[in-house]
Amino acid sequence: xxxxxDASARRTRNVPAGDIAMSCRVRLARNLADExxxxxxxECDRKxxxxxxxxxxxxxxxxxxxxxxxxxxxxxxxxxxxxHLISKDLLERAAGGGIAIAYLEKSPVCIMxxxxxxxxIQGFSDxxxxxxxxxxxDKLDTLLERNLNYAWSPRLGYLTACPSNVGTxxxxxxxxxxxxxxxxxxxxAVVRGLERMRLLVRGIGGEGSEAAGQIYQIxxxxxxxxxxxxxxxxxxxxxxxxxxxxxxxRVRLIQESPLVLMDCLARSLSVLxxxxxxxxxxxxxxLSAMRxxxxxxxxxxxxxxxxxxxxxLMQPGHMQKGMKTSLMSEERDEVRAGFLxxxxxxxxxxx
Amino acid sequence: xxxxxxxxxxxxxxVHKTIAGEIRELFVCQECARMESRRDAPHPPPPxxxxxxxxxxVPLMEMILDAAFEIVGKSIxxxxxxxxxxxxxxxxxxxxxxxxxxxCYEAFAKELESAIFDLHRARQHTGKTPEKAKSAWQxxxxxxxxxxxxKGQRYEEAITLRDQxxxxxxxxSAKGGQEP
Numbered sequence: 001x002x003x004x005x006d007a008s009a010r011r012t013r014n015v016p017a018g019d020i021a022m023s024c025r026v027r028l029a030r031n032l033a034d035e036x037x038x039x040x041x042x043e044c045d046r047k048x049x050x051x052x053x054x055x056x057x058x059x060x061x062x063x064x065x066x067x068x069x070x071x072x073x074x075x076x077x078x079x080x081x082x083x084h085l086i087s088k089d090l091l092e093r094a095a096g097g098g099i100a101i102a103y104l105e106k107s108p109v110c111i112m113x114x115x116x117x118x119x120x121i122q123g124f125s126d127x128x129x130x131x132x133x134x135x136x137x138d139k140l141d142t143l144l145e146r147n148l149n150y151a152w153s154p155r156l157g158y159l160t161a162c163p164s165n166v167g168t169x170x171x172x173x174x175x176x177x178x179x180x181x182x183x184x185x186x187x188x189a190v191v192r193g194l195e196r197m198r199l200l201v202r203g204i205g206g207e208g209s210e211a212a213g214q215i216y217q218i219x220x221x222x223x224x225x226x227x228x229x230x231x232x233x234x235x236x237x238x239x240x241x242x243x244x245x246x247x248x249x250r251v252r253l254i255q256e257s258p259l260v261l262m263d264c265l266a267r268s269l270s271v272l273x274x275x276x277x278x279x280x281x282x283x284x285x286x287l288s289a290m291r292x293x294x295x296x297x298x299x300x301x302x303x304x305x306x307x308x309x310x311x312x313l314m315q316p317g318h319m320q321k322g323m324k325t326s327l328m329s330e331e332r333d334e335v336r337a338g339f340l341x342x343x344x345x346x347x348x349x350x351x
Numbered sequence: 352x353x354x355x356x357x358x359x360x361x362x363x364x365x366v367h368k369t370i371a372g373e374i375r376e377l378f379v380c381q382e383c384a385r386m387e388s389r390r391d392a393p394h395p396p397p398p399x400x401x402x403x404x405x406x407x408x409v410p411l412m413e414m415i416l417d418a419a420f421e422i423v424g425k426s427i428x429x430x431x432x433x434x435x436x437x438x439x440x441x442x443x444x445x446x447x448x449x450x451x452x453x454x455c456y457e458a459f460a461k462e463l464e465s466a467i468f469d470l471h472r473a474r475q476h477t478g479k480t481p482e483k484a485k486s487a488w489q490x491x492x493x494x495x496x497x498x499x500x501x502k503g504q505r506y507e508e509a510i511t512l513r514d515q516x517x518x519x520x521x522x523x524s525a526k527g528g529q530e531p
Contacts, residue, residue: 033453036437040451116449138479145481151453152484156467157476159453163467166456168478225473 018127019295019304020243022175022215025084026134026232028141029160029169030119031151037161038093038114046114050098053113056147062140066098066113078317084175084204085122090115109136117161117169119144128243130172130236134228157224167224172232174239175204179214179292180249183260187214190245198222199238212281213288213311218242250296265293265349272344277330278337283314287340293349300348310343354380356387434458490519 031037032052036045054066069077069090080086090112098113112120121144123136151159157167165171181187191201198221203211218239220231253261268289272278278286291307293299312318314336320327327335354360360380366387368377379387433440435458439451450456456463468474480488493516500509 031453036452037450039447039449040437040439142482145483150481150484152481153456153476154480154484154488155475156456157478158481159456161449163450163463164470166467167471167473167476170478222471222473224467224471225475225477227478 019291020177020246021128021239022177022308023084024125024128024130024133024172024174024236024239026123026130026137027171027173028119028121028137029117029158029165029171030121030141030144030148031159031161032118033149033151035118035151038116038118039161041114049118050113052148053098053111053119053144056144057111059147060143062143064109064111064140066111068098075317075320079315079321082315082317083312085110085124086112087115087120109140111140117165128174128236128239130174130232130239134170134172134232138228164221165223167222168226168228168231170223170228170231171219172235173217173219174235175215175217176239176242176246177213177215177288177291178211178242178246178249179288180246180253182214183253183257183264184249186245186249190242191216194218194238194242197238199235213284215284215288250292254296262298262349262351264289265298268293269299269344269347269349272340273347274341275337277333278314278340279333280314280316280336283336283340284311287311287314290344290347298350300346300350302344302347310340314340354378354383356380356383432458486519490516493519 032049035041035049038046038049041049050066050068057064057066072080077086077091081088081091085108093115098111108124110122110124112122121137121141123133123138123140125133125136153159158169160166160169178187178190181190194201200217200219200221202217202219204213204215204217218235220226220235222231268286272283272286272290287307287310290299290302291304291311294302294304294307316332319332319335319339323335355377356379360382364379364381364384366377366379366384368387434451434455436454437451439455441459441462444450444455444459450459464474493512497509497512497516500506500512
């Protein structure tokens with residue numbers, strides 16, 4: 001075991017930041033002047049807003065097509081939500097809502113219409129490349145503004161349905177995997193520290209959710225009195241600092257508590273290979289450990305990207321894909337357990 | 352961590368309370384925060400540190416808005432104000448914590464001013480300006496400056512400003528000609 005742990009310690013020095021910082025997203029909230037905000041709008045109001053945004057996208061020849069939420073089936077919507085392209089809020093406000101997803105340079109840009117605000121323009125990128133995510137969203141925003149009258153004031157900036165977004169309307173969010181800090185019992189202190197720096201910390205389910213699988217979203221709180229550029233730089237910089245702390249935690253885990261680490265990995269692999277029923281939350285906790293082990297090179301035939309794929313595919317909407325009938329919860333748990341067992345059948349812990 | 356007032360529920364927000372003549376920051380649960388906001392006028396927040404590592408956590412938006420609306424509502428009028436554009440009442444907005452339309456920011460400006468400052472620790476937007484709104488705003492700024500220069504008999508300055516206005520209007524006319 002010692003030689004494998006030593007090898008892992010050496011490999012940890014070269015752990016790519018992407019193993020810890022999974023992805024990032026920048027969202028811009030925009031509203032049309034002279035239109036009620038979605039929560040107070042009638043169905044007619046929402047349809048009119050939808051039509052205006054659709055026309056603006058077509059006028060600019062963006063190649064982005066806006067489709068009504070009601071044109072997607074429930075399972076497809078669930079898959080989009082599981083991939084973090086749309087929010088739960090949009091699904092709950094389905095009437096009059098719209099979704100437009102485009103791929104620019106192999107990464108998605110997504111627009112939600114009639115969610116909490118008339119428009120939510122989202123740019124995505126890998127790791128902590130928040131600048132690219134912002135530029136993607138900003139480019140689309142500038143194009144749309146040529147054909148839409150945004151609600152804006154010189155003093156308060158972009159006017160939003162909720163005053164917590166007024167100003168830039170920008171939310172920059174980094175998704176990070178912090179299992180090392182969790183295993184060392186240091187995660188609470190890190191989260192409190194981030195909150196004292198006026199950053200929001202949430203689980204991957206978004207606002208109000210717990211951090212299943214120790215995957216956290218770190219985002220800015222302030223949108224007024226700050227520029228878009230400084231916000232994006234700040235969130236990226238502080239998230240980078242958190243990544244460094246997680247990286248150091250992993251090194252310490254290997255050096256100071258190798259047995260704790262190996263036990264965690266061994267249990268996770270064993271359950272995933274042998275369980276007959278697995279809920280989404282359970283599976284995510286074990287896959288989180290597998291992700292850490294893959295990053296440290298402690299599993300054969302398993303890379304971090306493989307685990308990320310499994311994390312997506314084992315979600316309820318993705319599990320349902322291809323099934324002729326709708327699965328009940330326990331049936332899904334059985335299918336999930338079987339799926340993960342097959343996918344991980346040939347994976348072994350190196351020591 | 353547990354609420355520092357009731358020691359029962361989980362702490363979710365922060366209140367500022369004067370204890371022995373000193374303003375202290377307490378981590379409290381939502382219920383205790385509501386009781387505090389009803390019992391006392393809200394204390395002014397600590398001075399904004401201005402830096403990335405500012406130590407000023409923000410209370411929940413709903414609590415701030417409740418406090419702001421309650422205090423301003425009592426002091427300014429007994430008549431329920433409404434937005435003249437969308438018609439929502441202050442009470443309706445407080446229930447959902449969502450404004451009715453962009454004009455609500457003007458209609459409820461008094462109540463929202465302190466709430467927005469409590470949320471963001473800022474009063475002025477310093478970010479992106481939409482191009483259309485930028486031209487209109489620049490034009491207004493130039494008109495105000497021109498008016499000021501004329502009143503102050505600074506005629507050379509006024510001529511410069513007039514020329515700038517002319518360029519701005521000329522540029523907009525050119526753009527207008529190109530639009531479908």
